[in-house]
Amino acid sequence: MLASKFVHEIIGHIQLVEQEERHSIMQAADWIADSVARDGLVHLFGCGHSHLLVEDFFYRAGGMVPVNAILETSIMLHEGAVKSSKIERMTGYAPVILDNYNVMAGEVMIVISNSGINSLPVEMAQSAKERGLKVVAICSSAYFHDETRHPSGKRLSDIADLVIDNHMPHGDALVEIPDFSMKMASxxxxxxxxxxxxxxxxxAEKLVERGIEPPVYVSGNIPGGFERNQVYIDKYRQRIKHL
Known part of the structure; x- marks a missing residue:
């Protein structure tokens, strides 16, 4: 059954990431813990479907509070899917977006782009580094030899201080369909x-080891949850644009 095939593929890739990317994941966590310990932030950026991950980790029960989600509506699918793809290939737009967010040197930017070849995520990484941030890329090594669409000739993986490979295949889809030429299920x-x-x-684990209480949201739908979260919101509202 193909439904089970997808589950099998996902489990296999999760295990691969756990085995192969543990060191890089721990390095990213160290940098972010350093930033949070100084009352700094971690900034998340992604275009198109990568934007889903940015939103998923913002203002989320069980999630870190000091997450600044860069939510530029022009590159979100609900504002026009084809338009989003075209803008992702444009040059010169990333600094304009970043100017609208409060980013500081010494903080961390995570840029999510499966291919890492489009201009906007490449330039977002460049712009963040120019402002003194450490840049972590989440992308697929399957595209490391693909031609970049950025005029510099660089890919996201060339710019980032740290690359975490998601180990996705070229084209992202995982499941072969019998008697059909295309794969499905990204x-x-x-x-x-x-x-x-x-x-x-x-x-969070590293902050606890340092004697620092991790700033974590709880569900607003449990007793006392809204009040607990409000303390953090009051603290970070001036730094996090979309709170």
Whole structure:
């Protein structure tokens, strides 16, 4: 049954990421823990479907509070899927987006792009580094030899200080359909969520080891949840644009 095939493929890729990317994930967690310990932030950016991961880790029960989600509506699918793809290939737009967010040197930017070859994520990484941030890329090594669409000739993986490979195949889809030439069932969103959860839980672990209480949201639908979260919202509202 193909439904089971997808589950099998996802489990296999999760295990591969756990085995092969543990060191990089721990390095990212160290950098973010350093930033959070100084009352800094971690900034998340992605275009198109990668934006789903950015939103998923923002203002989320069980998630880190100091997550600044860069939510530029022009590159979200609900504003026009084809338009989003075209803008992702444009040059010169990333600095304009970043100017609208409060980013500081010494903080961390995570740029999510499965292919890592489009201009906007490449330039977002460049712009963040120019402003003194450490840049972590979540992308697939299957595209490391593909031609970039950025005029510099560089890919996201060439710019980032740290690359976490999601180990997705070229084209992202995982499941072969009998008697059909195309694969289906993309895996990068699921694996990206696994990677980010591994990073954020490791950040919390490292903060506890330093004697710092991790700033974590709880569900607003449990007793006292809204009040607990409000304390963090009051603290971070001036730094996090979309709170």
């Amino acid at each position: 895996g990068s969103t699921v694996i990206g969520s696994v990677i980010l959860n591994m990073i954020m839980t490791s950040v």
